[in-house]
Amino acid sequence: MKISELARKAKVSTKAVRYYESLGLVTPVRLDNGYRDYSADDLRRVREIRALSRLGISVDRTRPFLECLDVGHEHADDCPSSLAGYRAAIDELTTRIDALTERRTELIARLRSAAARNFPLSPRDQERTKMTNLYELPAGLPVPEDDGAARHLAATAVPELTLPSTTGETVRLHDLGEGRHVLYVFPLIGTPDVDLPRGWDDIPGARGCTPEACDFRDHYEDLTAAGAASVHGMSVQTTDYLRGVVDRLRLPYAMLSDTEFRLAKALELPTFEAGGERFYRRLTFVIRAGKIEHVFYPIFPPNEHAQQVLAWLKSNPA
Template identity: 65%
Template sequence: MRIGELARRAGVTTKAVRYYESLGLLAPVRLANGYRDYDEHDVRLTREIRALSLLGIPVEATRPFLECLALGHRHADDCPAALAGYRDAIDELTRRIEGLTARRAALVTHLHRAAHRSSRLSPAEGEEAMTDHTSLPAGLPVPEDDGAAAHLRGARMPRLELRATDGATVSLDALGAGRTVLYVYPLTGRPGTDLPEGWNSIPGARGCTVEACGFRDHHQDLLAAGAARVYGLSGQDRDYQREVTERLRLPFQMLSDPARSLGRALGLPTFTTGGLTLYKRLTLIVKDSVIEHVFYPIFPPDRHAAQVLAWLGDNAHRP
């Protein structure tokens, strides 16, 4: 067959076919008139080169796969040399991903610095290109007690299992002996990621990172005051929460509840912004599978861990 037909059947261009020939990957028969004559084996080789190229394997590195076919194997990757070709391609992609990840992190850092350096807006205005999640701007609106958590005290925890950031499954109706501090929050910000529009103007929304840092810094004190364990909980997925746990070096686990199953079971208060339905900030003290105390509303969030610590101290001997 002529080169045009080969290219059409293999899904490549005639230019690509000539390039494969220049590398010695294809060796068509020459007719008496000088024209190249391709056969079905050439079609198979060309298709294999194309398929491997789509996987990210350079054309020049497809030779071991083609040689495997030439040896009579049914599949081009039945040979050890072909498997080594896969590994080499994976290693190269890994290096490229690591390099791109490092470049992205550097760009985020430069963007963060430049945004803060050149911005004329104060954090309280909430319009800066990047947000410092480790501090609270002045003038945040104070949430009011709307009674949305009044029914929770004395309620039993539902039979519900949620995934933690360490991969374990936590049964909320069997948290274990002693008191559990379960703080529920709307959404943790991440460097380089914009918060929902108007976030600072929503009463009680801003401050998830500083709240988490407060529980981190008071963690040992909370345990000493009678808390058997501390959990954070939000509707964010486990990978998102795991990044936050690692970045903030939290000594406790976060629970992921993207379906807001706990909210439906207990009737937890929520709010909606930017198309997202999020938990309102509150904290449950759970003892023997029963909600013993509820903190709601919570403000300011950066002082909340100290409030929980004080409550534990005041109720240390409470039966």
């Protein structure tokens, strides 16, 4: 067969076939008219070279496999020398993977370090450092509407539930102690090195967890002065992850982790799905004497929500 036909059947370029021939890996017969005539064996060799090359084995290192075919074996890797070729290729890939993994780990560490170092701490710090104001939400976010999913919660007893806290201890939601306690539930706090689920900004009420956490941080003293005995944030994210959030944002309050949606099951709380995962819808409880005294739902804008809670506490003194 002609070189064009061989290239078409083997799914390679004619240039590649000529290169294999220059290395002595393919040896076509020369016809009287000067044209090359490739056999079925040549086609098989070219296909084998192509398959091995796609696995990362360089063309010049396919010789042991081709020699295995030459001595009559059905498969190019039926010989010990072929297996040695596999091992050598695997060792090289392992070395490259280890090096790339080390580089990736260092890059992630540098990214997280830079993000934590440069994260805006307060409006004054943002102005001083001329950094992006993360308190400002993107324009045009959809406003969540009241779908009635939280109307049954007012005056409801808090279930007997204990959740892990970023302090390393556990918190009994049904026994928070005397006074009023603020528990704000949010979907997901992201980090600069992790993308948010696709379409996150298009989901009403999803975007804004970091500004909300920072708003509670900046008004924490005001909230306690207005009668809040404690403030907690809660999401389905793990305690270790939330502990990093507390450190990065320098939050004066603890975060609770409810990875199994235990509170949602007990109180039939509203949730939503995004990117193949399930999240809490944003809502806030004021808890007193083991009961839900007040519910904020829906919440918008989240970057002003702590101030909304503060206004309610002041307007409704205990």
